[in-house]
Amino acid sequence: MAILISFDIDGTMEIGDPPGPVTLKMVKAARAKGIITGSCSDRPMSAQRAIWEEYGIEYDFVCYKHLLSDLKNQFEVGEYFHVGDRDDLDRKYAIRAGFGFFWPAEAAENPLLL
Amino acid sequence: MATGYAPPSMYRSQEGMGIWEHRGKVAAVGVGHSPTERRWDERPETSVGAWSIMALRNAIADAGVSPDQVDGLVIVPATTTGAFWPKDKPLPQDVINSFVQTDDPLDGIAKLSVEWLLKNMPELTNINYSVYAPVCMSNALNVAAQAVGDGLAHTVLVLKAWHNLEGRYYQGGQNAQESIAGTSAMTSLWGAPACYGTALQFAEYCRKYGKDHDMMTPFIINSRRNGLMFPEGYWAQHRPEELTAEDYQLARWIAKPANLFDNDIPIMCAASYLFTTAERAKDMKQKPVYILNHADSDAVPRGLTPTLEEVEAECALTGRKIYEGAGITVDDLSFENMYDGFTQFHQFHIEGLGYRGIELGEALDFYQTDISIEGPNPVSPSGGNIGSGRSRFWMHTDSIQQLQGRAGGRQITGVNAEIGVSGGPMPLGGNYTVWSATPD
Amino acid sequence: MKQGVIPDDLTAPFWSAANESKLVIQNCSQCDRLQHPPAADCGLCKSGDNLEWKEMSGTGRIYNYGVVHDCPIRLLQDDQPFNVAVIMLDDDPGIQMYSHLPGTPVDDVPVGSAVEVVFEESANGQKIPEWKVVK
Ligand SMILES: [Zn+2]
Numbered sequence: 261m262a263i264l265i266s267f268d269i270d271g272t273m274e275i276g277d278p279p280g281p282v283t284l285k286m287v288k289a290a291r292a293k294g295i296i297t298g299s300c301s302d303r304p305m306s307a308q309r310a311i312w313e314e315y316g317i318e319y320d321f322v323c324y325k326h327l328l329s330d331l332k333n334q335f336e337v338g339e340y341f342h343v344g345d346r347d348d349l350d351r352k353y354a355i356r357a358g359f360g361f362f363w364p365a366e367a368a369e370n371p372l373l374l
Numbered sequence: 375m376a377t378g379y380a381p382p383s384m385y386r387s388q389e390g391m392g393i394w395e396h397r398g399k400v401a402a403v404g405v406g407h408s409p410t411e412r413r414w415d416e417r418p419e420t421s422v423g424a425w426s427i428m429a430l431r432n433a434i435a436d437a438g439v440s441p442d443q444v445d446g447l448v449i450v451p452a453t454t455t456g457a458f459w460p461k462d463k464p465l466p467q468d469v470i471n472s473f474v475q476t477d478d479p480l481d482g483i484a485k486l487s488v489e490w491l492l493k494n495m496p497e498l499t500n501i502n503y504s505v506y507a508p509v510c511m512s513n514a515l516n517v518a519a520q521a522v523g524d525g526l527a528h529t530v531l532v533l534k535a536w537h538n539l540e541g542r543y544y545q546g547g548q549n550a551q552e553s554i555a556g557t558s559a560m561t562s563l564w565g566a567p568a569c570y571g572t573a574l575q576f577a578e579y580c581r582k583y584g585k586d587h588d589m590m591t592p593f594i595i596n597s598r599r600n601g602l603m604f605p606e607g608y609w610a611q612h613r614p615e616e617l618t619a620e621d622y623q624l625a626r627w628i629a630k631p632a633n634l635f636d637n638d639i640p641i642m643c644a645a646s647y648l649f650t651t652a653e654r655a656k657d658m659k660q661k662p663v664y665i666l667n668h669a670d671s672d673a674v675p676r677g678l679t680p681t682l683e684e685v686e687a688e689c690a691l692t693g694r695k696i697y698e699g700a701g702i703t704v705d706d707l708s709f710e711n712m713y714d715g716f717t718q719f720h721q722f723h724i725e726g727l728g729y730r731g732i733e734l735g736e737a738l739d740f741y742q743t744d745i746s747i748e749g750p751n752p753v754s755p756s757g758g759n760i761g762s763g764r765s766r767f768w769m770h771t772d773s774i775q776q777l778q779g780r781a782g783g784r785q786i787t788g789v790n791a792e793i794g795v796s797g798g799p800m801p802l803g804g805n806y807t808v809w810s811a812t813p814d
Numbered sequence: 815m816k817q818g819v820i821p822d823d824l825t826a827p828f829w830s831a832a833n834e835s836k837l838v839i840q841n842c843s844q845c846d847r848l849q850h851p852p853a854a855d856c857g858l859c860k861s862g863d864n865l866e867w868k869e870m871s872g873t874g875r876i877y878n879y880g881v882v883h884d885c886p887i888r889l890l891q892d893d894q895p896f897n898v899a900v901i902m903l904d905d906d907p908g909i910q911m912y913s914h915l916p917g918t919p920v921d922d923v924p925v926g927s928a929v930e931v932v933f934e935e936s937a938n939g940q941k942i943p944e945w946k947v948v949k
Contacts, residue, residue, distance in 0.1 A: 277412060277612070277613075278540075302625075302626070302634060303613075303615070304615050304616075304617055304618070304621035304625075304635075305618075305620060305621050305624070306615070306616065306617070306618045306620070306621050307613065307615035307621075310615070324624055324625060324626055325626060326626040326627075326883075327624065347891075348884070348891045348894075349884075352891075352894075549886045549887045549888060550888050551817065552817060552818055552889070552937050552938070553817055553818030553819060553820050553937060553938050554817050554818070554819065554820065555819075555820050555822050556819055556820060556821040556822040556824070556825035556826065556828070556829055557822055557824050557825050557851070557852075559817070559819040559825070559942075560825060560828075560850070560851035560852070561851055561912070562887070563816050563817060563819070563912070563936070563942060564816075564898045564912040564913070564914060565882055565885035565886070565887040565890040565896075565898065566880070566882060566885075566898050566912065567882065567884060567885060567886055570880050570882070570898065573880045574878045574879070574880050574900065577878060577879070577880060578878055581925070626883060626884070627881065627883040627884070627895070628882075628883060628884045629880040629881065629882050629883065629884075629898070630880055630881040630882075630883065630895075630921065631880070632880070674857070676908040677850070677900070677902075677908060677909060677910030678850070678851070678900065678910040678911070678912065679900060679910065681877070
């Protein structure tokens with residue numbers, strides 16, 4: 261069953277401001293497993309695309325946090341996850357969209373990203 | 375030398391005061407900036423004190439004067455973006471030990487005094503006038519212009535610096551508590567974020583004039599574009615991200631109708647300008663930019679938040695004060711650099727000025743025309759806070775540099791830079807300066 | 815849930831009236847002028863000598879509103895998004911009060927509609943004036 265994982269950037273990913281524990285290597289590892297990946301951040305969507313392109317990592321989507329549920333219409337998969345560092349934005353919007361949720365440190369130890 | 379706040383008599387708050395008595399006799403010459411950062415990394419060399427010294431020294435060098443020629447200081451002692459040093463957090467001793475201290479260990483870290491600056495800038499040997507201005511560079515500029523004009527000092531450094539600490543903006547303190555004191559509860563219990571009042575005025579504006587939020591898009595794109603050409607700015611230095619219509623229009627609401635990009639980003643930075651008499655300015659390194667007038671808005675709303683009616687009346691009054699004291703009309707303005715942090719009051723400011731003949735309710739339509747620096751009607755060529763982060767001083771630096779012909783990539787080209795106006799912050803409560811390439 | 819309120823010297827009469835389901839607003843008897851939020855002095859004559867508390871009719875109109883999606887107050891964050899309206903009192907439309915408009919759907923606010931005051935319990939039991947649309 262296919263899986264989708266959405267990554268917040270700032271406070272979550274190593275390239276964020278502030279940096280978080282999720283590395284680009286982990287994102288690549290997830291993609292190698294066939295997981296659908298992309299970002300969901302407060303950064304402008306055009307800037308999110310630019311980040312993935314700058315680091316040479318393919319992505320399936322970029323998104324804003326309050327629009328997470330739109331990903332369910334775009335991608336029909338078995339499980340949806342969001343990784344983020346903010347309770348009031350990341351966790352709340354993930355739960356509201358029916359996504360599973362991981363804090364960045366949890367995600368960094370999850371076998372899906374290793 | 376004890377430093378106090380500037381007295382009310384230094385501000386030009388009333389209509390009917392006539393032409394400013396020092397019109398064209400005070401000039402800005404030097405500009406100095408620190409770098410920008412999102413938050414302080416707690417190193418001594420990036421503290422708000424260190425960056426203030428850097429900005430001051432840069433302004434001195436830019437003007438081409440020697441430090442002992444400076445005889446006045448006008449600074450804003452408050453440096454917070456909303457972040458305060460937590461009561462239970464140990465003081466950063468290595469930072470404190472890196473500077474000559476005053477009695478207050480947070481001086482130079484989370485606030486700034488004239489005493490601290492003088493102790494740490496021994497080259498400023500001839501300061502015999504110093505004064506504090508509240509809140510903003512806009513306010514300090516008015517005070518400095520008046521001080522030089524009045525002869526209280528002949529060569530003045532004006533300074534505003536900002537610190538931003540780790541943690542999220544305004545999420546701590548009272549906002550995290552189970553109960554709050556009765557007086558602040560009167561207004562804060564309902565959880566309105568900082569942009570709420572402006573968002574409401576914008577909502578009423580849209581209902582009254584039949585406009586909508588998406589019509590702000592060209593202003594946002596233009597502001598960020600201009601800001602990315604501001605080498606001192608936060609976005610230019612750290613995240614050179616343009617904004618697209620999609621980026622803006624789909625962004626999450628903070629307080630609808632204000633979204634994430636209608637708000638500015640809190641940052642750390644410092645800037646300083648060197649003001650002097652028109653006479654002395656002639657011998658300095660940069661082309662003098664003459665001050666034609668300064669104006670102050672001190673209106674207080676009757677209720678909890680200003681109504682659209684109050685905002686429009688005050689902006690119109692401010693516009694009249696600006697023109698009256700400068701002895702100019704709207705037709706003399708080459709550009710406008712009114713404040714934008716929040717985006718949704720910029721239109722009130724420029725409608726109050728009647729910029730390029732726009733009337734009430736017309737600014738958003740005006741935004742749909744060419745408002746770029748290349749066009750005949752440049753809007754916010756500095757890019758403001760949206761273009762470079764929350765400093766509330768980009769507009770002043772840009773105005774000076776436009777008139778000196780050294781605004782670099784932001785230099786307006788569709789119109790000659792001859793006279794400009796900058797100021798803010800709020801429609802009710804702000805300070806404005808009229809700048810000119812020539813003294814008369 | 816709203817944060818609790820700890821009445822202070824300036825505002826105690828307002829909060830104790832609210833606990834008795836009464837809305838009182840500060841008034842300067844010299845100027846015959848209401849003011850809110852309350853202050854130590856009258857905003858017009860600048861004197862504190864003639865300030866009193868005056869009971870209001872408890873009716874008003876919705877002047878304007880916004881929808882808060884990102885609120886700094888932790889206790890309110892679970893309720894996001896929520897309406898925050900500005901009510902103008904019928905007794906004096908210059909007097910404004912905030913309201914979450916209990917019972918009114920989010921972002922479906924009838925601007926200009928009549929409202930009446932109700933009293934809602936906060937986190938520490940202190941009652942808070944709130945406003946409901948009159949059907
Ligand atoms: Zn009175």
